[in-house]
Amino acid sequence: MTFGLVAGLLLTACGSESESEITADTSAPSEITSELAEKAQAEGEVVVYTNSPDELWNALVPKFQQAYPGIKISPVSLNGPELVQRLLSEQRSGARTADLVIDSSPSTFFGLKDALAERTSVFDSDLPEYANPWPGVYAISADPSIIVYNKAAFREDPPESLADVAATASGNRGKLTTYDIDSENGYAQMWTLTQHRDDAWALYEQLAPATRYEMNGGSMSQKLAQGEYVAGYFQSGLVRGLLKPNGLDSVLGWSYSADGTTVVPRYASVVKGAAHPNAAALLQDYLLSAPGQTVACSSGLTAVRDDVAPTCGDFSVKGVTDQVGEENVLMVPLDEAMRADKPAFSARLNEARGR
Known part of the structure; x- marks a missing residue:
């Protein structure tokens, strides 16, 4: 989704209203093993192809790096059709491609279904059913x-x-x-x-x-x-x-x-053959953890986990559901x-x- 004016003002919005009302937990989630964290930090970087606005990453990345200071997040902003075409072309040619895809367009995942890695997350049992529609594909938010x-x-x-x-x-x-x-x-x-x-x-x-x-x-x-x-x-x-x-x-x-x-889920999935697979898996798991969900909602996204609703309020699916009714x-x-x-x-x- 292209936000234009919305994207241009999102950082101000996150820095003003969201951060003043939502206190993000910037600790490293205890469920993520030290072994994965060490492997991810050795890789040092995760390249993300995404349709999320740059301003959102500007708000989110510093909070993530408080938990994992040795890992650089490199977002590449692409709309859905561009993202699919570029990633598939890179995979066919053997060129280095994204490590993680984060996108809110269903067609992106239809187009990349065979290009994405299947994996399970340590947070599977903490997520609502809609947040894991395919093996390895997880909703980090649902706006x-x-x-x-x-x-x-x-x-x-x-x-x-x-x-x-x-x-x-x-x-x-x-x-x-x-x-x-x-x-x-x-x-x-x-x-x-x-x-x-x-x-x-x-x-x-x-x-x-x-x-x-x-x-x-x-x-x-x-x-x-x-x-x-x-x-x-x-x-x-x-x-x-x-x-x-x-x-x-x-x-x-x-x-x-x-x-x-x-409500539009924003999915994340690790890419097959990623150059930084452990860093990609760590970032995906981090954004599904309770601390990562508070970081996401304080940056303007809408958290999917019910247990962070007391912190995220209106920026959680539960908070929205409580207002409009589940039906x-x-x-x-x-x-x-x-x-x-x-x-x-x-x-x-x-x-x-x-x-």
């Missing part, structure tokens, strides 16, 4: 979608559901926004809603004619703040930590969707049916848009 709205446009009744946004569509043609279907995260959320709600297509048929679809989350946030859009749906949950510390909370408000909050948390699955359904889904959405 909720939100509705973001311009407060001037909703002085009395701010939208608290997709149905609320849809009810405004006839009077706001061209003034609603969401991710384009060619954004893998956008499509994944749209598709997931249809798997859980019988009225999802009825909502899309209301929303689509009034919606302008964009690839860039930062562009949508900026246009919402300027009043070009009045509401955006399926927006990145990272915005939650952005508004107040940057003074945007006077202009923009946000809410979870009471009729279906989609309204719609986890985006790593399900290849999603990929198979895309052509028909796209055609139907274009029809709803009047194309």
